[in-house]
Amino acid sequence: MALQRPPLLLLCFHLLAALHTTSYAALSSHLPQAMDCSTSGNYTSTSAYAANLNKFLASLPEKTIFKNGGFINDTVGEGTGTVYGLAMCSADYSRSDCGDCLAAAASSNANGLPNRCPGSTTVLAWFDPCLVRYSDTNFFGTAQTGEIYTLNGPRAIWEPLQYRNDVVRNLNESIAAAVASSQRFAASSTDPYTLVQCTWDLPPDQCKQCLDVLTANASKDWTSMAVDGKRRSYSCSVRYGNTSFVVVPFGGAPTPQSVDQATTSANQSSSAAGKGSLTAGVVGSVVGLILLACACLIWYRRNGTAGNERKFFRLHKTQTDTQTLAHPNAHKFTYQQLVGATRDFADTRRLGQGAFGVVYKGAVMVQDKEVDVAIKTALVVSDEARAAFKNEVEIMSPLNHSNIIRLVGSCDEEDNLLLVYELVEDRNLQARLYGRGARVDAELTGVRARGSSLDLDWRKRYNILLGITWGLEYLHAKCAKCVLHRDIKPGNVMLDRDSNAKLCDFGLVTQLTHAITSRSTNNIIGTQVYMDPAYRNTGKITKESDVYSFGVLLLEVVCGEEPVLIDGAGKNSLIEKVRECEKRNAILDAADQQLRGEFDEEIKAALSIGLCCVETRRGDRPTIQIVLGRLLSLTGKLASNNRHPNAVCDEV
Ligand SMILES: *[C@@H]1O[C@H](CO)[C@@H](O)[C@H](O)[C@H]1NC(C)=O
Ligand SMILES: *[C@@H]1O[C@H](CO)[C@@H](O)[C@H](O)[C@H]1NC(C)=O
Ligand SMILES: *[C@@H]1O[C@H](CO)[C@@H](O)[C@H](O)[C@H]1NC(C)=O
Numbered sequence: 001m002a003l004q005r006p007p008l009l010l011l012c013f014h015l016l017a018a019l020h021t022t023s024y025a026a027l028s029s030h031l032p033q034a035m036d037c038s039t040s041g042n043y044t045s046t047s048a049y050a051a052n053l054n055k056f057l058a059s060l061p062e063k064t065i066f067k068n069g070g071f072i073n074d075t076v077g078e079g080t081g082t083v084y085g086l087a088m089c090s091a092d093y094s095r096s097d098c099g100d101c102l103a104a105a106a107s108s109n110a111n112g113l114p115n116r117c118p119g120s121t122t123v124l125a126w127f128d129p130c131l132v133r134y135s136d137t138n139f140f141g142t143a144q145t146g147e148i149y150t151l152n153g154p155r156a157i158w159e160p161l162q163y164r165n166d167v168v169r170n171l172n173e174s175i176a177a178a179v180a181s182s183q184r185f186a187a188s189s190t191d192p193y194t195l196v197q198c199t200w201d202l203p204p205d206q207c208k209q210c211l212d213v214l215t216a217n218a219s220k221d222w223t224s225m226a227v228d229g230k231r232r233s234y235s236c237s238v239r240y241g242n243t244s245f246v247v248v249p250f251g252g253a254p255t256p257q258s259v260d261q262a263t264t265s266a267n268q269s270s271s272a273a274g275k276g277s278l279t280a281g282v283v284g285s286v287v288g289l290i291l292l293a294c295a296c297l298i299w300y301r302r303n304g305t306a307g308n309e310r311k312f313f314r315l316h317k318t319q320t321d322t323q324t325l326a327h328p329n330a331h332k333f334t335y336q337q338l339v340g341a342t343r344d345f346a347d348t349r350r351l352g353q354g355a356f357g358v359v360y361k362g363a364v365m366v367q368d369k370e371v372d373v374a375i376k377t378a379l380v381v382s383d384e385a386r387a388a389f390k391n392e393v394e395i396m397s398p399l400n401h402s403n404i405i406r407l408v409g410s411c412d413e414e415d416n417l418l419l420v421y422e423l424v425e426d427r428n429l430q431a432r433l434y435g436r437g438a439r440v441d442a443e444l445t446g447v448r449a450r451g452s453s454l455d456l457d458w459r460k461r462y463n464i465l466l467g468i469t470w471g472l473e474y475l476h477a478k479c480a481k482c483v484l485h486r487d488i489k490p491g492n493v494m495l496d497r498d499s500n501a502k503l504c505d506f507g508l509v510t511q512l513t514h515a516i517t518s519r520s521t522n523n524i525i526g527t528q529v530y531m532d533p534a535y536r537n538t539g540k541i542t543k544e545s546d547v548y549s550f551g552v553l554l555l556e557v558v559c560g561e562e563p564v565l566i567d568g569a570g571k572n573s574l575i576e577k578v579r580e581c582e583k584r585n586a587i588l589d590a591a592d593q594q595l596r597g598e599f600d601e602e603i604k605a606a607l608s609i610g611l612c613c614v615e616t617r618r619g620d621r622p623t624i625q626i627v628l629g630r631l632l633s634l635t636g637k638l639a640s641n642n643r644h645p646n647a648v649c650d651e652v
């Protein structure tokens with residue numbers, strides 16, 4: 001029993017890096033939209049209820065997302081102290097965003113529900129990407145119909161009565177479809193776009209009642225009908241709008257009675273394709289994207305003790321290709337070799353562990369050379385798991401560039417799936433810029449992280465930016481199949497001991513990175529701020545989206561300041577600041593003042609390049625090749641670069 005190997009799971013789910021199509025949805029996803037904490041009958045920290053609650057919360061992201069594809073209702077314990085818990089993902093968020101949301105809600109830090117409502121036995125909370133409820137009484141199957149969250153866009157000016165009627169018609173159709181589906185969810189893919197969902201435990205009539213109330217509220221006064229809006233109760237949710245937004249269908253099709261049976265979203269595309277009502281869940285022009293973009297994730301749960309670290313792997317192939325690629329670089333290991341490499345997966349070799357995975361440090365022989373590696377372990381239990389594994393190997397294997405984390409090889413034997421990645425031991429760029437994460441890093445890697453922002457002088461920062469640009473240029477243009485990174489941000493850039501940048505979020509290092517960032521309090525909204533605004537509006541991701549994210553990162557590295565979203569329109573604080581300084585003809589005011597002096601001209605030119613990359617219109621942004629040329633010319637032919645800063649944008 002004690003020697004039994006804990007189960008390892010490897011899953012693949014469809015990736016949408018971020019799905020917020022309207023800027024309001026992008027804000028403050030870590031703050032509850034609505035929360036209700038009971039104030040009587042409080043539990044104490046030593047009670048059976050507290051223990052059961054911790055058990056429920058510990059497995060929350062994993063069970064909700066990976067086991068059930070977006071919903072869970074769970075009963076933990078028996079008799080007094082029983083916890084009835086429920087969680088659901090918002091269908092207009094990716095499951096990975098939902099996973100972040102659940103991890104935050106379940107965490108033991110200040111963001112966690114037990115700390116937001118200390119002692120409360122009954123808690124109900126909606127965050128934008130997820131709903132979490134728990135109580136000491138069984139509430140399953142009963143709808144809470146009171147509206148607790150309202151969000152209205154601008155008023156519809158053009159034929160509001162007609163618009164209201166169209167919205168109600170589509171909502172009614174969606175409600176009928178949702179009530180008939182086991183996942184209590186449906187969406188319409190024609191204007192006005194609608195999305196409705198109930199918690200899966202509700203019987204059809206309760207679900208309909210719940211949604212009808214919200215619909216009636218949204219449409220009751222046509223003279224003040226909003227162009228788009230959201231309505232929520234603690235049992236259901238309605239969203240509508242005249243611009244398309246992305247909806248991610250739920251994987252599998254568990255019935256409410258069997259939601260506890262393992263279902264994964266790995267089969268999402270096929271199950272969605274087979275069901276009209278679910279296919280409709282994808283609105284706008286992003287259907288192909290959802291079905292093709294596949295993010296893989298490997299996680300490993302040890303002894304049932306799940307942490308809250310997020311471990312997502314994001315990568316997107318720009319085009320479909322069913323042909324299997326040849327993998328000249330992929331080394332095939334036997335399981336026995338990897339057992340040896342990790343001293344039988346010794347605890348002392350463990351690099352990181354979280355809710356979803358364990359990664360070990362090891363050393364393997366590749367072409368007669370010993371290479372330090374990080375090994376992600378997995379035990380195959382299903383065909384989907386193997387498909388996901390193959391997908392990761394297929395995408396990663398052909399990539400061979402010094403600025404991209406390298407997949408050294410893999411092992412695929414019977415019931416063992418392992419991925420072997422190059423080991424990068426220093427911290428990520430985010431931690432280095434702000435001198436954060438040192439402690440956690442040491443904890444994970446055993447290596448005392450050194451330095452703070454002060455040791456990143458201009459030469460180093462320039463070198464880092466150049467490295468990222470090389471890596472991106474390779475992804476966009478040089479490798480056999482073009483790959484978009486989709487999630488460029490300082491947290492996804494690892495630095496080796498010589499401060500060379502390595503792009504990741506391709507696997508292991510990402511996972512460590514996420515382990516670090518998810519321990520800070522604001523990780524959930526992190527990526528939003530690097531996201532191409534055009535993606536939010538169109539749902540289409542392009543090379544220019546990567547260039548935009550790179551631009552934000554560049555400005556951040558040069559200014560030494562973390563960007564945040566500001567004002568209701570979701571503007572980027574850093575871009576606004578640099579633009580403002582540029583307008584005053586004092587762009588250097590925006591730069592990190594610790595860098596000022598000898599390299600002012602280079603810094604100035606770098607900021608101008610950054611501004612071009614973050615142009616609102618995609619067509620105005622340079623390609624990464626042009627960015628690379630410009631960056632290289634900073635140090636070389638600086639003297640001949642005496643043009644107006646914006647000239648770089650015009651040179652295509
Ligand atoms: C989930 O809810 C359904 C419907 O009310 C109920 O029958 C089932 O027992 C619940 N599952 C668990 C694990 O509590
Ligand atoms: C129960 O906990 C809540 C906070 O969640 C607190 O406001 C309330 O005063 C507590 N009630 C009692 C009786 O301790
Ligand atoms: C949505 O409605 C607003 C206000 O009526 C209008 O300005 C806008 O053009 C509409 N958008 C689309 C895509 O129809």
Ligand SMILES: *[C@@H]1O[C@H](CO)[C@@H](O)[C@H](O)[C@H]1NC(C)=O
Pocket residue numbers: 165168169172212
């Ligand atoms: C929508 O459904 C509600 C409640 O079922 C009904 O009262 C209303 O007439 C329906 N509206 C349309 C346009 O179908």
Ligand SMILES: *[C@@H]1O[C@H](CO)[C@@H](O)[C@H](O)[C@H]1NC(C)=O
Pocket residue numbers: 147148149150213216217220
């Ligand atoms: C609609 O929602 C608002 C905001 O929560 C609430 O004040 C109002 O009573 C609701 N109206 C109806 C008809 O449910």
Ligand SMILES: *[C@@H]1O[C@H](CO)[C@@H](O)[C@H](O)[C@H]1NC(C)=O
Pocket residue numbers: 267270271274383384
């Ligand atoms: C995936 O879905 C397809 C089509 O619905 C089905 O035939 C197949 O058995 C499913 N695979 C698994 C592993 O559930």
